[in-house]
Amino acid sequence: MPRKVRDVLRAGPRERGSVTAETAVALPALVLVLAAVLWAVTVVDARLRCVDAAxxxxxxxxxxxALNAVRETVLRSAPAGSRVVVVPGPEVTRVDVSVSVRPLWKSAAPSIEVTASAVSATEIGVFP
Structure with missing residues (x-):
């Protein structure tokens, strides 16, 4: 039997439960890292949805x-609670979408403002 395995099997009463103690110390840090990753994924998802909507x-x-139809188009694919600004022009049309993203859990973490803009050339004969 290898020496390390033999030493583990012969562990005295002082060493028993050390894995449980180490896990108890590391678990809150693991939960915090998981929460941060989930928060980052939520923000990135909102950003991508704002870009697609714009x-x-x-x-x-x-x-x-019509501007009402454009707003409906944007709001269908934007995150809930989004604000939409449409600026039509003779050469380009600009759409700005913004939303405030809060954590899914109730915490003191601040909300993050996510914005996206898109500009498209206005087709000939559309703008008076």
Whole structure:
């Protein structure tokens, strides 16, 4: 039998339970790291949804759709509670989407403002 395995099997009463104590110390740190990772994934998801929504809105506005229809297009794919600003122009149309993202759990962590903008060339004959 290898020496290390034999030493573990012969562990005295002082060494028993050391794994439990080490786990009890490390577990809160592991939970904190997991919470930070989940929070980061939530923020990145909101950012990607804002980018997709802004692009869809800019394409719709550049085609000459009504501003209410553009807002509906954006809000369908944007995160809940998003704010939308549509700025049509003769050369380009700009859509800004922003949302405040809060942690899923109740904590003192601050909310993060996520924004995205998209610009699309306005089609000829759309803007008066």
């Amino acid at each position: 692009r869809a809105g800019a394409r719709a506005a550049a085609r000459g759709e």
